[in-house]
Amino acid sequence: MSSLNKSLLIPLGIFIVLVAILAGGFGLKDPHFLPSQLIDQQFPDFSLSELNDPSRQLTASDMRGQVVLVNVWATWCPNCLVEHPELLRISREEGVPLYGINYNDDPFKARQWLVRHNNPFQFNIVDNKGKLGIELGVYGAPETFIVDANGIIRYRHVGPVSRRTWEETLGPIIELLKTNPDRVKG
Amino acid sequence: MPTKFHRIVILFVLTFCQAPAWAAIDAYPFPEDKMRQQYNSLIAELRCPQCLNTNIAGSDAMIAKDLRREVHRMVLEGQSDDDIRAFMLARYGDFILYKPQLRAGTLVLWFGPGILFIIALVVIFGMLRRRNSNVTALSDQDQERLKQLLSK
Numbered sequence: 001m002s003s004l005n006k007s008l009l010i011p012l013g014i015f016i017v018l019v020a021i022l023a024g025g026f027g028l029k030d031p032h033f034l035p036s037q038l039i040d041q042q043f044p045d046f047s048l049s050e051l052n053d054p055s056r057q058l059t060a061s062d063m064r065g066q067v068v069l070v071n072v073w074a075t076w077c078p079n080c081l082v083e084h085p086e087l088l089r090i091s092r093e094e095g096v097p098l099y100g101i102n103y104n105d106d107p108f109k110a111r112q113w114l115v116r117h118n119n120p121f122q123f124n125i126v127d128n129k130g131k132l133g134i135e136l137g138v139y140g141a142p143e144t145f146i147v148d149a150n151g152i153i154r155y156r157h158v159g160p161v162s163r164r165t166w167e168e169t170l171g172p173i174i175e176l177l178k179t180n181p182d183r184v185k186g
Numbered sequence: 187m188p189t190k191f192h193r194i195v196i197l198f199v200l201t202f203c204q205a206p207a208w209a210a211i212d213a214y215p216f217p218e219d220k221m222r223q224q225y226n227s228l229i230a231e232l233r234c235p236q237c238l239n240t241n242i243a244g245s246d247a248m249i250a251k252d253l254r255r256e257v258h259r260m261v262l263e264g265q266s267d268d269d270i271r272a273f274m275l276a277r278y279g280d281f282i283l284y285k286p287q288l289r290a291g292t293l294v295l296w297f298g299p300g301i302l303f304i305i306a307l308v309v310i311f312g313m314l315r316r317r318n319s320n321v322t323a324l325s326d327q328d329q330e331r332l333k334q335l336l337s338k
Contacts, residue, residue: 010309011309014305014309034235034278034279034281035279036279037275037276037277037278037279038277104248104252129252130248130249130252131252131256133249133252134252134253134256134277135277136277137235137277137278137279138249139235139236139249139278140236140249
């Protein structure tokens with residue numbers, strides 16, 4: 001009898017292993033989340049105009065020199081409005097430069113949007129064809145990148161930035177990059 | 187002279203005769219048919235990063251539209267399929283390819299199902315063999331007893 005009991009345990013064991021593997025694959029992860037391929041890579045080169053000052057050409061070198069937040073946003077994106085108050089707070093209180101990428105948008109509408117909701121960005125890159133977005137592996141908005149002083153992408157956040165996002169991830173990573181630039185891994 | 191019945195039949199047939207409607211309707215010009223074929227096969231095998239389980243050929247999402255435009259541009263520039271796949275892979279990762287590349291990280295993806303299937307076969311054959319051997323393994327005593335019982 002004991003050998004029969006033992007052989008009954010084999011399918012049960014296989015079943016448990018399968019459940020563990022499948023739970024890891026399906027259940028525990030948000031299927032909409034794609035890991036960024038660009039962590040620890042140089043911010044892609046670009047040459048695009050500034051939203052409020054179209055005569056000004058912006059390039060990747062405009063972001064060098066300090067740790068910065070780069071936020072991908074658009075007027076068609078409801079979650080951008082959701083995160084907007086937090087972006088305004090960060091720009092007011094946290095002392096980290098915040099740059100915008102106005103993604104696949106109508107620049108005219110975007111300027112109006114910033115007048116109506118206030119402008120937390122030091123400058124806005126006009127990416128109305130979505131080309132910089134593709135270089136960055138952006139697949140929606142909003143997305144927020146942390147770029148270090150050497151212009152290397154260190155972190156990407158997908159979805160709206162909340163107070164909690166700032167306190168638990170963005171804030172600590174930026175702090176660490178400022179004090180100890182070599183220790184942070186994406 | 188068509189009767190009412192004929193008309194209904196014709197209407198019914200025509201309803202199901204429509205060509206399949208694709209979501210991708212941007213009419214990109216191509217100088218050569220070969221390029222058009224390359225474009226069509228690439229947008230069919232690239233997966234839309236935003237929509238779960240649609241290729242970029244069949245998606246209305248903004249990112250799918252942008253990626254189709256990029257594929258069109260690269261095809262016109264004469265880039266190979268592998269160049270274009272590598273471009274997408276560098277930006278969007280394995281997710282973008284419906285057929286992921288064979289690497290250490292994707293081994294489970296490629297061979298996992300086969301290995302599970304082989305394990306299942308081994309288990310099934312093991313169980314069948316044991317069951318068969320149980321049936322045939324009658325000792326001489328048992329055979330004797332069986333004979334007695336049957337002759338009663």
